[in-house]
Amino acid sequence: MGERILVVDDDRAFQGMLVEALVENGYAVETAASAEEGIKKAGTTAFELILHDIQLPGMSGLEALRHLADVAPGVDVIVMTGFGSKETGITAMQQGAYDYFEKPFSLREMAVVVRRALEKRLLQTELAELKRHGGSSPLNNIIGHSAPMMGVKERISRVAELNADVLIMGETGTGKELVADTIHALSSRAKSPFVKINCAAIPETLIESELFGHEKGAFTGATSMKQGKFELAKGGSLMLDEIGDMPLHLQPKLLRAVEQKQAERVGGAKPIHYDVRIIAATNQELEERVRDGGFRSDLYYRLNVATLILPPLRERKSDLPQLAEFFLDRANRRLGTDIAGVSSEAMEIFFNYDWPGNVRQFANAVERAAIFCTSNRITPAEVDQAFSNARPAADNAAYLPTGEGLPLKKALAEYEKTLIQNALRACGGVQTEAASALGVSAKNLWNKLKKHGINPILFKN
Secondary structure (H helix, E strand, O other): OOOEEEEEOOOHHHHHHHHHHHHHOOOEEEEEOOHHHHHHHHHHOOOOEEEEEOOOOOOOHHHHHHHHHHHOOOOEEEEEEOOOOHHHHHHHHHOOOOEEEEOOOOHHHHHHHHHHHHHHHHHHHHHHHHHHOOOOOHHHHOOOOOHHHHHHHHHHHHHHHOOOOEEEEOOOOOOHHHHHHHHHHHOOOOOOOEEEEEOOOOOHHHHHHHHHEEOOOOOOOOOOOEEOHHHHOOOOEEEEEOHHHOOHHHHHHHHHHHHHOEEOOEOOOOOEEOOOEEEEEEOOOHHHHHHOOOOOHHHHHHHOOEEEEOOOHHHOHHHHHHHHHHHHHHHHHHHOOOOOEEOHHHHHHHHOOOOOOHHHHHHHHHHHHHHHOOOOEEOHHHHHHHHOOOOOOOOOOOOOOOOOOOOHHHHHHHHHHHHHHHHHHHOOOOHHHHHHHHOOOHHHHHHHHHHHOOOHHHHOO
16 A cells, blocks of 8 residues: 555545545545544554644644644644634644645645655655665756756756756656755755745735735734745745746736845735745746746746756656666555566556656556556556556436426436435445546535535445
């Protein structure tokens, strides 16, 4: 099985949906219905991540954070708050939580944050391992000896020594965050904070406050002063991921922060001065965004000084064997398997594919193939299974009420309820599969289950 995750939530239906989604992504999941039970499990079992509800019977999630830090030091906690409880989530982060979600949330967004939290933990573990074995260079975390990658490593070494801001460009999955981590680790700021923010993942109404902070009373809900990411990265580096999605109206203020190293908090009048190195990253062609009017030319030219362009995997396929060895070794450690390698026939399939999702997609394919592998070497059969995403279609046939003596609104509600019940029945109560069969998001289905009072556990096979 994959990394171990503990889900602490007293809402059984929501807990079940979350567990399904996590298991589907290859994680090993345990559950607890109270903070007290969660603390007990975290103290006796080694988890890589904890998803923790805030509103619980007995001890609250906020109270639990301190106890979890004692019994499971170093384990990241992502808290889940009720609708309208954003301030509680922010408070939790100030008390040590890795991140927070406001219910109901997108399972896709949750999967991204979970993956990043686990990848961060894995990177920290691997760096610690390297230090124990002689402190090997962080550059060794970047796999590949092809000509394009050797050129990238050379530029990373040169750029990291400077105090200049950096722009990393490349397709999704090419390793922009890993390169940013390496630049920071090789720089003179390595012992200072490295703070990251994804400009595409934060609502436009909140991103200014996230970046620059806010003063108490700056807007409704601003009950206390909050430092922004620029301030939190004091003396270190700040990664602006997906910089191409930065709202146009905020770009002048960002330009000032990058150029003059100062800006005001939201609702503030006094400039805050920053000692921070900017590492921006994007999968977009910023020159095109400038031409289209979606990105300011002066901000682009200010960022486009020390630029690294990462090659897509299709342009460095000679790195595939080394990458396969690395990801297979990681899969063996995660899954408890002992697979020696990839057969030449299977490797040929890898070479003949162009990998539009780049290294991230390749890593996923190798690990999926490892799950299906029944011998000591991955064969074409396991690769075919890894590539296959086919799922049995659910029979969504449902009885449609005639509406005789029944108001239209109620008839439609009954029809919707019947469709959902049939989909759950066909999918054995698996909510994520039922949502897919119905053509709705898992979050949308969860809301409808609440609306109709449907218990998905009753449909389990």
